[in-house]
Amino acid sequence: MFVTMIAVLCRLASTGLASTDCVDEIITNSALDSALTFQSCLINGQAGLAKWKEEHPIYHSEAWRIQRYKCVPGDYKMIARHPA
Template sequence: MFVTIIAVLCQLTSADCIDEIVSSSALDSTLTFQSCIMNGQAGLAHWKEAHPIYRSDAWRIQRYKCVPGDYKIAHHRA
């Protein structure tokens, strides 16, 4: 099953939140829906630390979601 990991990131100074695609089965062939659910939180912490925009303390990960299929973001603000 194809799966996409989505992080919901919010700025600490406002109520604005955005969806950001973190990874997908197309980028990581070992990614499964079950591994996303079980190990997603640890992977997101590493992803946030390495990301050039979201690694700052101005952003927080509110939640993440494991979405079956190829998720497309409708609109992106950053």
């Protein structure tokens, strides 16, 4: 089964309060990582996501936080913005 892992990342406001500036970001999918299954995404997703954020040039800063992640069966179509 084709699986896509998506994170919803939100930029923190300068006051440190939650912001409504959130974006979807595709972290990986089965085509990029042949070991990714729906079950492994659900079980190991949080640890993999923390590593991805640490290594990502844009979202690495403390200005971004991971609001949530999801494992989606199939090919995911991006959504530009989310309500916080």
